[in-house]
Amino acid sequence: MSEHDSSDRTITSLPISAEREVEWTHVLVVAEGDRAGERFVLERELSIGRDPTCDVRLVDRSVSRLHCRVILAEQRALVTDNGSTNGTFVDGARVQGSAALKPGALLRIGDHLLRHEVRTATEAAREAELAQDLRKAREYVAALIPAPLARADVRIEWAFQPCAALGGDLLGYHWIDDARLAVYVLDVCGHGVGPAMHSASVFNALRGQTLPHTDFASPAQVLAALNQHFEMERHGGMYLTAWYGVLELRARRLSFASAGHPPALLLEGARSTRLATKSPPIGVSEGRRFTQSQVELGARSRLWVLSDGVFEFTSSDERVFSLDEFERELLAAPHSSPSDVQRALQGRAKRGVFEDDFSMLTVSLEP
């Protein structure tokens, strides 16, 4: 009984003594940028910049060679700008000299965003393991996307930025024959490795044109085949939205179909046309028939295919950005590249953060 009493006392005193003795680990987590998902433990000091000697090397033209440094002293993190050209920002405010980096603070350096996290050693180790899995999944997904295309008659460009939690977006194109080109954007609902891998499976079925008894020049047939093969009850409750189009380059015609997905935008001069067919997402409605539509393309048509992460984000003035606003941005600068548009929108987003994957593909037809 006395042993039991002793044990009880030990248990009640543990949290207090554990709290006093716990060793906190300070970590900088890359939330956005080429190295998104990577974690850097801050023991005493981390140098950040473009120079190969930096502890955190960011290959980014808007980052200075020796951009800034973060120092840990008495469990407090402090960031000091080294006189960088484009500045260091903490929670959106430019650092003048040095600034405290509180737990949860966001550090913007060029196109990279790093978050300051404070964890126990056990938590830090577990999160490092999870981050490693996410990083591998992110690299795999990014490697699937085909390179941009530049020909005399057609050009394809894209911008793709997975969110920190990794969503289920993917975008791509493939040739059906020498005159017909399929373009598509997919979005598996949810975040994490599962949706990303499901998206990769669907993407591979499209790119490899491996759906049986399917004419890949028929968008309605393609969506129906995906709906049959990727039924949500047999895929862990995951479903996806999709936009799929087929361009006939000589005829200058576009056939398209969409399933629960935002419309693509066709820009011709000062006019924008929303291209969508109304069908529920892929995988939720067994035996569903899909419809497709067709448009003729003008001399200098430009098609923008996107995921909802492009316009569903909170702006810096706390509003939710919208498809209408996005469309207006495009019409105001119709010749921008997807990367230019991505940067402009990032500047509008609260703390410069997109809440979902950002996927955007453009097809430009030359006269």
Add this chain to the structure above:
Amino acid sequence: MNLRVLEAPPTQVHVALDGRLDTAGVDAIEVKFNAAVVARRKDAVVDLSALEFLSSMGVRMLLLAAKALERAGQRMVLVARGPVISAALQHSAIDELIPVAQDLEQARSILAAEQP
């Protein structure tokens, strides 16, 4: 993001959502929503009239709950007014899978009409 459980006939549940049903909103209420709507095994009226925003993650929460009810032989009807939420339901085409009513009376009529 808030969820209110409202008075309903014994064979139905009636919940109302207000705020932004985005990723953070779903994180905040999904467990409560599933407990109030799915676990009760009754027909459900989900009122979205006071929602300010409905993202794809919000659509996912509604869709998964509707599918779970359907598997149990129950149905869900949404109540939506206003251009923002109606547009979100239309874009996602979720209105082709879950009936959408203009008000509570119409929602109850839909459930009564679909009574087996």
